[in-house]
Amino acid sequence: MKNITVATNASGVMVATLDMPGRPFNVFSEAMMADLAALIDQIERDTAAGNAPAGLVITSGKSSFVAGADLAMIQDFGAMRFSATWQEMRDRYSYLGQLFRRLEKLPVPTVAAVNGLALGGGLELAMACHGRVCADSKYIQLGLPEVLLGLLPGAGGTQRLPRYVGTELGTKMLLDGKPLTADQALASGLVDALAAPEELIAAAVEMVLGMKAGARWDTADFSMPDSDRSAADEDFRSWACEVAGVSARDSNLYPAVDAIINCLTGGHGKSIDAACNVEWDIFVDLMSDPVSSNMVTTCFLSKTAATKNSLAGVPEIAAPASFAVIGGGDLGKKPFKKMTQESEVDADFYLADLASSDVRADLLVQDLRVTQSALSDKPVLRLSGTFAESEVLELAPGKSAEDTALAMAVLQRSGKPIVVSRSAKSVNEVLISAMRSAYAGAGVSAQNFYTQCEAVGLEWLAQTAIEELAEPARSLQVTDRALGLPLLLGLSLDVYAWLKNEFGDSANDALLAGIDLLAVYGVEFPKWTGGPLSCLTMFQRGELKYSGAQALLAQLEWRFKNELGYKLAAA
Ligand SMILES: C/C=C/C(=O)SCCNC(=O)CCNC(=O)[C@H](O)C(C)(C)COP(=O)(O)OP(=O)(O)OC[C@H]1O[C@@H](n2cnc3c(N)ncnc32)[C@H](O)[C@@H]1OP(=O)(O)O
Numbered sequence: 001m002k003n004i005t006v007a008t009n010a011s012g013v014m015v016a017t018l019d020m021p022g023r024p025f026n027v028f029s030e031a032m033m034a035d036l037a038a039l040i041d042q043i044e045r046d047t048a049a050g051n052a053p054a055g056l057v058i059t060s061g062k063s064s065f066v067a068g069a070d071l072a073m074i075q076d077f078g079a080m081r082f083s084a085t086w087q088e089m090r091d092r093y094s095y096l097g098q099l100f101r102r103l104e105k106l107p108v109p110t111v112a113a114v115n116g117l118a119l120g121g122g123l124e125l126a127m128a129c130h131g132r133v134c135a136d137s138k139y140i141q142l143g144l145p146e147v148l149l150g151l152l153p154g155a156g157g158t159q160r161l162p163r164y165v166g167t168e169l170g171t172k173m174l175l176d177g178k179p180l181t182a183d184q185a186l187a188s189g190l191v192d193a194l195a196a197p198e199e200l201i202a203a204a205v206e207m208v209l210g211m212k213a214g215a216r217w218d219t220a221d222f223s224m225p226d227s228d229r230s231a232a233d234e235d236f237r238s239w240a241c242e243v244a245g246v247s248a249r250d251s252n253l254y255p256a257v258d259a260i261i262n263c264l265t266g267g268h269g270k271s272i273d274a275a276c277n278v279e280w281d282i283f284v285d286l287m288s289d290p291v292s293s294n295m296v297t298t299c300f301l302s303k304t305a306a307t308k309n310s311l312a313g314v315p316e317i318a319a320p321a322s323f324a325v326i327g328g329g330d331l332g333k334k335p336f337k338k339m340t341q342e343s344e345v346d347a348d349f350y351l352a353d354l355a356s357s358d359v360r361a362d363l364l365v366q367d368l369r370v371t372q373s374a375l376s377d378k379p380v381l382r383l384s385g386t387f388a389e390s391e392v393l394e395l396a397p398g399k400s401a402e403d404t405a406l407a408m409a410v411l412q413r414s415g416k417p418i419v420v421s422r423s424a425k426s427v428n429e430v431l432i433s434a435m436r437s438a439y440a441g442a443g444v445s446a447q448n449f450y451t452q453c454e455a456v457g458l459e460w461l462a463q464t465a466i467e468e469l470a471e472p473a474r475s476l477q478v479t480d481r482a483l484g485l486p487l488l489l490g491l492s493l494d495v496y497a498w499l500k501n502e503f504g505d506s507a508n509d510a511l512l513a514g515i516d517l518l519a520v521y522g523v524e525f526p527k528w529t530g531g532p533l534s535c536l537t538m539f540q541r542g543e544l545k546y547s548g549a550q551a552l553l554a555q556l557e558w559r560f561k562n563e564l565g566y567k568l569a570a571a
Pocket residue numbers: 024025027067068069070071072074119120121122145146149151152153154155304305308
């Protein structure tokens with residue numbers, strides 16, 4: 001087994017260590033599932049031969065336990081909706097849950113030694129063990145964040161969690177996706193004990209040697225932990241949303257919310273096998289909806305890739321030669337001026353601000369070391385609203401592209417984050433890029449926004465298409481998928497038209513993915529759409545119903561995506 005190593009200690013306890021080579025986190029990929037299946041097979045065979053281990057401890061060789069199902073695989077799951085039958089999807093999606101049930105039914109006691117974060121399928125694995133001991137560490141997070149990606153915990157999580165912690169906390173965790181700390185997990189009954197990190201395995205071995213095999217719900221006298229609520233209650237749906245802080249709007253837009261509530265009500269009072277079957281049926285239906293695929297792609301896969309690529313490209317610069325800050329307000333000019341005056345760093349400081357309150361007005365750039373008075377005094381650069389680079393260079397003959405820089409402080413228009421980012425670009429490039437980034441608006445930290453922009457070269461977008469989108473998308477109160485659709489599609493068409501005009505055939509997958517990412521995180525385009533291009537793709541496939549479809553379709557030229565080879569399956 002490549003991903004799991006097994007060692008049996010002197011007491012006959014088997015310690016299985018999950019450790020995927022070359023990956024920062026353990027995840028349930030096909031290969032990891034195959035290895036877990038092989039481990040279970042082996043214990044079943046040994047048991048049949050009268051050679052059962054005294055117990056099984058499952059832990060991780062990484063600093064975290066398991067970060068859940070492999071989300072790249074989950075994205076493949078979603079793509080099955082185009083070609084596979086319902087039963088084929090059911091068989092594949094439920095495979096991990098079935099493995100966990102086999103693990104739970106082993107006739108040897110099993111304990112999870114949770115040494116670090118256990119999210120999604122990672123917590124589901126721990127919950128399928130007969131006991132759990134968790135490292136007493138501030139880095140512990142135990143949670144089921146699937147709802148945040150439009151998914152549900154489909155390996156028994158919707159059924160086991162409330163059976164451990166009760167209906168109220170279980171419902172809350174399932175619907176808000178927030179994890180528990182180690183202390184909270186102990187207090188709630190999710191884990192049975194905490195141990196110092198260095199004593200974790202010893203504590204798990206001791207626990208497994210002192211316990212009997214079997215899950216608590218496989219005994220005749222099992223009852224749900226005390227809770228003043230039951231999933232069978234008539235008003236359970238509205239109570240569940242309230243307890244988790246899910247608004248009526250979000251529960252309408254995000255099918256995962258209803259799907260999870262249906263798992264809770266459908267599994268209530270049933271045997272664990274029957275309850276898991278309910279969950280697995282609902283999981284197939286949920287994955288048949290494009291929203292889950294959209295969200296996994298935009299909110300995890302594209303986001304992680306963009307951040308990673310961007311960070312990889314950021315050079316190390318020991319001492320920036322110049323700094324630029326955008327914005328002349330309370331958070332811009334004042335603190336920056338102070339910093340300039342107090343700084344002992346031998347560097348240039350530039351302040352860029354609009355010449356008037358009109359966002360399309362010229363951008364004036366001042367050298368703060370020279371100009372201490374009003375902004376309009378002798379700007380070193382005067383950039384027009386279109387920011388053509390040639391124009392910048394023309395207007396600033398003294399500043400060539402070779403001028404090295406730089407650190408850049410970006411203040412968002414909302415004024416909140418102040419972030420310094422380093423770059424090997426010229427002063428001019430940094431200023432242009434900073435100005436465009438400053439249009440990102442609220443809803444995303446400047447650091448995130450900047451790294452995402454850098455990764456996919458999206459500074460271009462902030463000033464043009466995305467900026468156009470920002471206000472309507474932000475004020476758009478879509479409460480229902482069908483109701484908000486005309487406006488969303490209109491906005492999506494704007495982006496599409498702009499993109500086609502600007503990039504034509506030179507657009508690539510990374511750029512297209514980045515546009516969706518930027519729209520979702522930069523201007524709060526609704527997450528369930530996956531961004532404007534994913535929204536159009538859903539629409540094209542007939543996965544969004546809208547009565548004005550014909551009129552809108554007439555405006556579309558779908559050749560665009562085909563010409564560019566944009567992979568619909570990846571959307
Ligand atoms: C039915 C469904 C069941 C499920 O289990 S769905 C999955 C539920 N789990 C989650 O939603 C957790 C997803 N992961 C995260 O939220 C974060 O990641 C962490 C909190 C675990 C770590 O955050 P940070 O330290 O900032 O690292 P990073 O840059 O996000 O990720 C580092 C590398 O780890 C990969 N990774 C993490 N979790 C998963 C996953 N669940 N599936 C696939 N890859 C994962 C990333 O992609 C990336 O990889 P690279 O370095 O190669 O780019």
